[in-house]
Amino acid sequence: MTDISIRLGELVDRFGGQLIGNPDIQVVGIAPLSDASARHITFLSNSKFRSQAESTQAAALILSEKDHALVGEAYQGARLLTANPYVYFAKAAQYFNSLRARPDRLGIHPSAWVSPLAQVAENVSIGPHASIDDECVIAEGAVIGAGVAIARGVHIGAGSRLYANVSVYEDCIIGARCVIHSGAVIGADGFGFANEKGKWIKIPQTGRVLIGDDVEIGANTSIDRGALADTVIENGVILDNQIQIGHNCHIGENTAMAGCVGVAGSAKIGKNCSFGGAAMILGHLTIADNVHISSGSMVSRSILEAGQYTGFYPLAKNADWEKTAAIVRNLSSMRDKIRYLEKNMKAQGLLSGEDDQ
């Protein structure tokens, strides 16, 4: 790491916030509350860590006005007040990172292959053994990693970054400022087959994948092309690793999916939704805006009302699970037993009072 330091005053000039302390204090980076040294700035984004804030060694602390009132005098460094300390941290960290990161190697690596029929802007970076086929358009500032394979007719928007060994199939469109991590596959065939007497007849997948701006796609995630129409990922969507998006899905702006999520074909998912890790969404469902699905949940029906939804089996010690699972398998006999008891009590005039169910 090179030795770069930034004045607190510069951070305020760039990202706003109210500084309580000396603007000439220099910090060399951002660190968590517990790891920060006297040369770091840190942040308090969750009030439950307030006691850690009081004992941090950091030179400066990003925090909310509310926490400012509650973090005691024990913390004597500078304070940088802002409405959303976590967002402030993100922006400051991006700035530190932009100063430190190795610059991209501009130009086309001699081992790359770029079709003479592709249009490639001047100031791009194309890595070793990348291939860019006919009719592609690579816009300015794009960074194409080693071994990336871009098939015919693909557009990559300005400033987008594809890490090593990404594969993009024919005619897919990727917007500006996207980040696509290694091993991701954009535009493979959707899973469409007709069954003729037991044998599967492939349905050609002739739609594309259309990805908006500012989309991030994780490592080894796959997004299938549409069957007749297109698969659409709107602006600002963030997808973690190992995700599967089936053909003809439509994912609304700023929706976030954690690792290992699977979305079957033709799901229509709204804006600003979130899906916890390994959540699964069946095909042809509609999910409204602002729906939040807990990790490990199977979404087997449309959800038309915003809110948090969950469906996974609670963990237990294995011995307890075995006992409970046996009861689950026989729940209908338990229900019948209750009905039998109730029927007998009713027959004998033993039930009075209000049934509280």
Add this chain to the structure above:
Amino acid sequence: MTDISIRLGELVDRFGGQLIGNPDIQVVGIAPLSDASARHITFLSNSKFRSQAESTQAAALILSEKDHALVGEAYQGARLLTANPYVYFAKAAQYFNSLRARPDRLGIHPSAWVSPLAQVAENVSIGPHASIDDECVIAEGAVIGAGVAIARGVHIGAGSRLYANVSVYEDCIIGARCVIHSGAVIGADGFGFANEKGKWIKIPQTGRVLIGDDVEIGANTSIDRGALADTVIENGVILDNQIQIGHNCHIGENTAMAGCVGVAGSAKIGKNCSFGGAAMILGHLTIADNVHISSGSMVSRSILEAGQYTGFYPLAKNADWEKTAAIVRNLSSMRDKIRYLEKNMKAQGLLSGEDDQ
């Protein structure tokens, strides 16, 4: 898209069916009922969309005899009657696609590496930065995408297509007319280790992967080689994306698996089965022919009888789930309470009538 049109009469000549209408009507492609214009042919494969069929703008409609009788006069275009409209659609779409798709670039790309000890048929297509190692056999018509890595001793059957960045390990055999999508890994080591006082000792995985004809394998799917014997994927199997097939599995003809399915080692799966997305199959199980597993289900025992099986926790609003999950955790106390009530009623002679469980 080039401007290609096809006479309805030509479709009937190629794929059969009974045409009610003018065989000289020309169509330029296939579209869904709702999107079709007067230059398209469309199809009705599910009777519940019959009302859409009546209002479609399409020049021609593929449908069954039964739906033909029920789709009213409001639809005035040509009708193409067939026993299975979805299969007919698939075949017609394949034909349209074959006319429109860009032709493969024949020959070996100058940036590819092909071992002089490999046997490569004349009319193949080998893409940029592909590598084909010693003792491989690449049969006629095979299409090897950019960055595909084929290790020593692999056979690729006639007409098979491997998309960009597929990896095939040593000695695996892939049949004819297979399609393998980007990021798929064929023949990595199975997960076999012996535990010696806490440390793992690797068991060499010396079997192969044997893949039959007409198999489709999705993006980022992995199929492990066998430990001592081989892993076998029979003819006509279709696997979606992000699937894991463990070592020594045997998957019978025409079985289909949707995305994110996992199959542990040594599972023996029959023919014509289907597995919904994210279904998981434990190791050393036997699954009979014609078994259908619902999405998200954990198969923890062998299934010897055909049928549909399911096992996932039902989704609920999070608040309801929390309440229900707490009860699930305590089901055994609920069962005990019922037994307690029953015992007391019995002791007091309050139970009569037949226990209906």
Add this chain to the structure above:
Amino acid sequence: MTDISIRLGELVDRFGGQLIGNPDIQVVGIAPLSDASARHITFLSNSKFRSQAESTQAAALILSEKDHALVGEAYQGARLLTANPYVYFAKAAQYFNSLRARPDRLGIHPSAWVSPLAQVAENVSIGPHASIDDECVIAEGAVIGAGVAIARGVHIGAGSRLYANVSVYEDCIIGARCVIHSGAVIGADGFGFANEKGKWIKIPQTGRVLIGDDVEIGANTSIDRGALADTVIENGVILDNQIQIGHNCHIGENTAMAGCVGVAGSAKIGKNCSFGGAAMILGHLTIADNVHISSGSMVSRSILEAGQYTGFYPLAKNADWEKTAAIVRNLSSMRDKIRYLEKNMKAQGLLSGEDDQ
């Protein structure tokens, strides 16, 4: 396969054990009990297959002292007694394999690109179209497969093997004798974003991935780099295919994870744990040493006590599942009904005896 045979006496010299039989007997390989011919050695690692051991055709049988006493005279071949037959099998199989496997092609393939600023030991193997960027260190005996992309500043330890199309991001450290399978992605960005009025602001992921010695990582598995600190995989960890490890996780020595497991960010997992296929671990959890999680289980809380834990919904015929799932959804009304019955019985003085819950 070349025709290599080994004397039983040589096996005993290398791996110990007590031979009952002629040390000059030659075997050509290891096979399972049921497949072994008179030229094979086989092993009995699970007593339930004892009857198969009695009828095996193998020339020699690796088994425990206990099983030796119980396998009858029907088996007349040589016996090789050892405390752990499965470990013995693993070691002997490694030895057979080392004699048979094709040797790696030493040197740097002419189509590979190695930065002049990288340090590469003499006796490595670097495959076609691999790329090794500035400041990398590749230690002796490392094998780098076709199409592997290694970004700047990465260290690969002695004797480690990266199969085709692996991607390693900047500054990650991989120890000695590791095996990393095709499609694996080491060091992609963790999933870290701050939400500002609905839009996601990326948090730079500036930590690394640190992988110890003797680690195996499966095909298409991804391990994210840390946000500020590092993601750590300790010595001897074994990870199967299609696994996702989130940023800042710490996985203790010799822990094993089967395919399709997902671990969210900042999980701290102990030593010698095991995770069955598709188990999911939520973020910021702590898992003690020697915890074993069954396949398909969602771990939603920390586990501080060693033991076996399980949480998946039991599989059933679909019709039964539908009935049971409906009851699960309404478990709280069932509980209320029981309370209602109990209240009435109590009010009427009908409850006596001990409540056995």
